Amino acid sequence: MKKLNLRSIPTGAYLVIFAVLALLTVGMLLLLQNINTHQAEARQTSFRVANLTEDVVDPAVWGQNFPIQYDSYKRTVDIARTRFGGSEAIQKVADDTNLKIIFNGNPFAVDYREERGHAYMLIDQRETERVKQFKQPGACLHCHASALPAYYAKGVEAGVPAADRVAAIQKGFEVINPMPYADATKLVEHPITCNDCHDPATMQLRITRPGFLAGIDALAKSKDPVPHLPSVERWRAAGAKGTYNPNTEASRQEMRSFVCAQCHVEYYFKGDAKLVVFPWQNGLKMDQIEAYYDTIAFKDFVHKDTGANILKAQHPEFETWSQGVHAQSGVACADCHMPYQRVGASKVSDHQVRSPMLNINNACDTCHNVGEQAIKDRVQVIQDRTSTLMKRAETALVALIQDIGKAKAAGATDAQLAKAQDMHRKAQWRFDFVAAENSMGFHAPGETNRILAEAIDYARQGQIELQKAVGVKAGVEAPPNAVKP
Ligand code: HEC
Ligand code: HEC
Ligand code: HEC
Ligand code: HEC
Ligand code: HEC
Known part of the structure; x- marks a missing residue:
């Protein structure tokens, strides 16, 4: 048998072998990359079709990249009811005439409904008799619209450099708050959208609402113990320097409640500037909020029958949750109201924000494995x-x-x-x-x-x-x- 003489192999053959090996390597790399991409896709279920930026408000465009989340988001139009909750705009003052007596002298005596899904927040605000029959300010938009682009534009118009987004949004917020509602509402076109809770570049959760940013900073500077908000406690322990900023300080689990606390909280409009203020200077408890209002001698209205200076409470979900066993156990709003759902191979957050009683299997059973009826x-x-x-x-x-x-x-x-x-x-x-x-x-x-x-x-x-x-x-x-x- 003839020995293989390397020197007898022509140079061209070397080149061919080299080329084949090179091609194989490239092929392997491409395959690996392909697998990685698929895995990433499975993780994110995202198809980066649209280029998402701060200027993209329309949720349908975000939906091109995140069709599953968009699909469930759209389902907040559903109107299913539960015993005490759910999503039908029942007129409470017609149902319970005592409420007419209790709120006599306040717009709530005229129109006060059961709240419904996020899809309706802007239209319900535009159409309530509390807006039609009474003068309301642009401050109402803080929690009922995708207001960021309007805040930003007004801030830049007022002279804040366009590059300073945060400052421009804050300034625009201050400009829009005292505007008449009828004018202000023309500046917005969507109820809450993706960019209210997500950074378009990273999809990280983020806080966008000036009222919450100021409120949580005031809370952090108070002495109210908040063991359910560990990042606030940590910030205090580190000397409480500067401003507590949830976007840099808070954990992911805290953010899963904070995004909701931008709106589901007690608030009032301060002074002629109609500044949206969350009254947490003393803490989050009912009595601490009352003490704050007493100190500044605040009233929402004078009661027509009694002449008393009355406070109108507004949806204190975040404050109440804060006093419960779930908050103490680290269970966030999103755990119950936006639970994970399985879609094909992936787990995604259910963006149909609604009563968990309509979704017990996903919302509660993950932690309490006792069955739906129990x-x-x-x-x-x-x-x-x-x-x-x-x-x-x-x-x-x-x-x-x-x-x-x-x-x-x-x-x-x-x-x-x-x-x-x-x-x-x-x-x-x-x-x-x-x-x-x-x-x-x-x-x-x-x-x-x-x-x-x-x-x-x-x-x-x-x-x-x-x-x-x-x-x-x-x-x-x-x-x-x-x-x-
Ligand atoms: C442990 C689960 C759980 C957590 C955590 C939780 N909720 Fe709820 N929430 C519920 C249940 C149960 C109801 C009652 C629903 C009903 O009566 O249909 C409810 C009711 C509500 C409602 C009224 C729903 C309706 O259909 O009328 C709102 C709004 C709400 N929660 C907001 C929040 C916010 C904001 C947070 C966080 C600060 C939060 N929830 C935290 C379980 C939870
Ligand atoms: C700090 C956030 C925030 C601000 C500011 C705010 N809202 Fe709301 N609003 C909410 C939340 C959260 C709900 C749903 C929970 C509820 O109805 O209790 C709601 C519900 C409503 C509803 C439907 C239920 C009802 O009460 O009839 C109307 C209408 C409404 N708001 C009008 C207004 C008007 C008018 C203003 C300005 C005076 C205003 N909102 C300012 C957060 C806010
Ligand atoms: C930009 C303000 C805003 C944010 C942020 C927000 N909500 Fe709401 N939410 C509202 C308003 C306003 C309504 C009432 C809409 C209406 O009645 O037209 C509402 C209604 C609801 C309802 C009642 C739905 C139904 O079908 O009756 C639930 C539950 C709820 N929100 C939970 C949450 C949770 C949980 C989060 C955080 C993941 C959150 N919201 C974030 C403003 C907000
Ligand atoms: C009220 C706030 C809120 C709004 C509005 C919102 N999201 Fe989310 N989104 C969340 C929360 C909370 C999570 C869970 C994030 C986490 O655990 O880190 C989430 C998670 C996600 C994720 C990560 C994967 C997953 O499902 O957990 C994607 C992608 C996403 N949302 C897309 C969207 C899109 C697209 C829209 C608009 C159609 C949207 N979101 C609107 C609160 C919101
Ligand atoms: C992420 C986990 C988690 C989820 C989701 C969750 N829970 Fe809980 N729940 C807890 C923990 C932890 C406790 C504290 C007591 C304990 O250790 O069992 C608790 C306690 C309770 C209690 C006793 C309350 C009390 O005040 O003593 C009830 C009732 C309850 N949960 C109902 C629900 C319902 C209804 C849902 C769905 C809407 C739900 N939970 C979702 C973890 C969870």
């Missing part, structure tokens, strides 16, 4: 207890309002009424803090019941104060509509 029963017990106690608080509050009204009509002086009016303010703030919260006690059952117990106590104390001041004969009677035991 979960339903547990929620029902909590909500029924709250609802019954809330009715009692409502009854007590209405009784106080009617008694003060009668005493006033019979000629009682302001000085005589002062203490009872103060009790009215306290009782109503507590009742409303629960009534305006949308989980019927579920987010924090113990805290909710404590608040309602105080509401009942203050209402009855108010009646006693009234009796001491003007005597029973001035028209004060036993509560007309007391709940039977």
